[in-house]
Amino acid sequence: MRILNVAEKPSVARSISSILSKELNVRRGLHQYCPNIHFDYGNQMVFTSVLGHLLSSDFEEKSRWDEVDPEVLFTDRIVKHVQPEFVKVKENIEREALKCDMVIIWTDCDREGENIGRQIRDIVLKVKKIDVRRARFSGITLRDVESALRNLGEINEAEAEAVEVRIELDLRIGSAFTRLQTLSLGRARQGKKILSFGPCQVPTLGFVVERARERESFVPEIFWTLKFKAMHKGFKDEFTWRRGPVFDRNCVVCFFNSLSGEDARIVSREVKEKTKYRPLPLRTVELQKKCSSYFRLSGHKVMEIAEGLYNRGYISYPRTETDVFDRKFDFKHILGKLCKDSKVGEYASKLMGEFNHPRNGKNNDMAHLPIYPLKEGSGLSGSDRDIYDFVSRRFLGCIAKDAKGLETRYELKIGLEMFDLSGIRVIERNYLEVYYYDKWDDKEVGDFAVEEIVSGDLEIDEGETSAPKYLSEAELIGLMDKNGIGTDATIHEHIQKIQERGYAVKVAEEIRPLNLGTALIEGYERFGLNVGKPELRKSLEVSLKKISDGEIDGKSVVYEGVMAYRGIYAILKRNIGEFASILSRGIEADASGVTPWGSIGPKGGGKGRCRKVEGRGGIAKAIGKGEEAKGVECSCRVEAKMLKVKKGNNAGKEFYCCGKTPKSCYFFQWSTDEKSKGEEELKCFCGFEPQLLVANTESNRGRKFYKCKKAYKPCKFFQWET
DSSP states (O other): OEEEEEESSHHHHHHHHHHHOSOOEEEOOSSTTOOEEEEEESEEEEEEEOOSOSEEEEESSOOOTTTSOGGGGGTSOEEEEEOGGGHHHHHHHHHHHHTOSEEEEEOOSSHHHHHHHHHHHHHHHHHOOOEEEEOOOSSSSHHHHHHHHHTOBOOOHHHHHHHHHHHHHHHHHHHHHHHHHHHHTTHHHHTOOOOOOOTTHHHHHHHHHHHHHHHHHOOOOEEEEEEEEEEETTEEEEEEETTOOBSOHHHHHHHHHHHTTOOEEEEEEEEEEEEEOOOOOBOHHHHHHHHHHHSOOOHHHHHHHHHHHHHTTSBSOSOOOOOOOOTTOOHHHHHHHHTTOTTTHHHHHHHTTTOOOOOOOSOOOSSOOOBOBOSOOTTOOHHHHHHHHHHHHHHHHHHSOOEEEEEEEEEEEETTEEEEEEEEEEEEOGGGGTOTTSOOOOBOOOOOOTTOBOOEEEEEEEEEOOOOOOOBHHHHHHHHHHTTOSOTTTHHHHHHHHHHTTSEEEETTEEEEOHHHHHHHHHHHHTTOOTTSSHHHHHHHHHHHHHHTTSSOHHHHHHHHHHHHHHHHHHHHHTHHHHHHHHHHHHHHHHHTSOTTSOOOOTTOOOSSOOOOTTOOOOSSOOOOOEEEEEEEOTTSSEEEEEEOOSSTTTTOEEEEOTTTTSOOOOEEEGGGOOOTTSSOOOOTTSSOOEEEEOOSTTTTTOEEEEOOOSSSOOOOEEEOO
């Protein structure tokens, strides 16, 4: 019998073929990247592949963007077609299927893989009515591949249908909103970059903007507390006040005065065992979070490397929501493979006779195992080795023993006030020996006796609250996972997308919004639209899961999704002029080269008092020497500086920025925006004459400013009176 095997990628086709036979006859296929590999394995086998999704969805009626109302895209008929670059891939499968008696589909074992598998099956059955079966595997090893061949199944129609629903909704919603946003600025006519919209992309951006706002609006506060410094038998120990930080200095001074001169007495000593638990089995979201943090790689790059390791048979399938190993899993088999590794081999050998079954997490997609190593990785280097190392050490760590320690806690009493001190001594490092990404170090403290009077100094300690940092990529991945934005397989793609679209930028380890990204979220919020929040997309992901489980019908989910976003579209369309104005300010601010994560203020405006928050200053893309701009003040109430744009569409154009740069309040105003008094009537963003108010803050008391006069849903217009 002759069997055609079709994988999702050429690398997988080659890897599985190499596992099943050492004598391969590789022949050129109709597509240059998809060869046909011939070998014998009980039967005559032919192994080829596709390059992901063969079919693409598009609207049946083709039209120029400005010829039709984008709203029709919510209902226009959608058709499937083979992408032009994959026509030869399709023809290759058809030609080989005609020569074969059976077809086995080896696409990845996730929703997308089921959908691609269904596409392959349908293409085959159109040319020949033969048996088409589905192989399911979690790793590219002889054991997994042979198991898949013994347990061939059918395409999971429910999972494949869930992907179709997701594709249709993303196409309809994304296309309608993208055209509306882009056309609102006339950018489609001008051939400029489009302003794209994505149901996952926008909530992802929303998280980034929300954290930036928290940082921007943060006002540091000074706090005070007490501490007792003791010197005892060579140890310097610092007891902390149980009341913690207090934001009233007089209160703390009062306590300090009342306690001065009182004895400091140890009233309790407790020594107890502490356990630092070994890590859970590894799932995709955790892989992205940890590796983006440890190795300073983007989640997108982490997954790209993990996919490569999987395709070459070094690790199991890296797209999984599961952090639970089956009780029947053969840990000894994997340990035997790892014993040969140059870095973790020694520890793997140590565990051969004394490993523990891993702790169970709370996630199990019932389709895949957690991520684990399949063979030793001594030949790997660079980032490939880093990711492999993390996967193998995580696996070993989760089957090793928990770390053990002894914690000593003291309670010290001065007058009626309680102070605390604790220390830790690690007794057994166990899993920490191999999984060194977790930290647990000794903190030694003095040996005090109960009722002992301790000599030392009582002090007042002063501190200041600090602003939250911009979101790290690891934090953003965690937020998306928690709120159901995307899946374990797509989260990294959405983060990458908002950067490619010019809505956000990665600075060191932080994801920061650009002015255009901030303007988009502000524009949606101006009209009460919740597309920047996670609830809408989260509900869709829940529905897709129900489709996959066969609980609900896909057509009803499409209908509900279209209706929800169509209502939002109608509101945005009614207010498109004002929305376009907000976007324009964001685009201009980015083009000017000013600090991209500053606020987009109105003309001549700012956002009030300058706050002391580190890391917010600086002008992006150095713009030349600044000159003081006579008569123009920034929000810090100092003379603004005039600078000149060096790059981009606004090269040579002059603008004003904060005079305290780099301790910037993010004031921004084009020099051409200056107007003499009475030259033009002042208007807020709503188009009304603003009201004149008097500031009552400590730094600007008595100073007059303009703001929107609407009592209900006022706009964010703000401008100091000049």
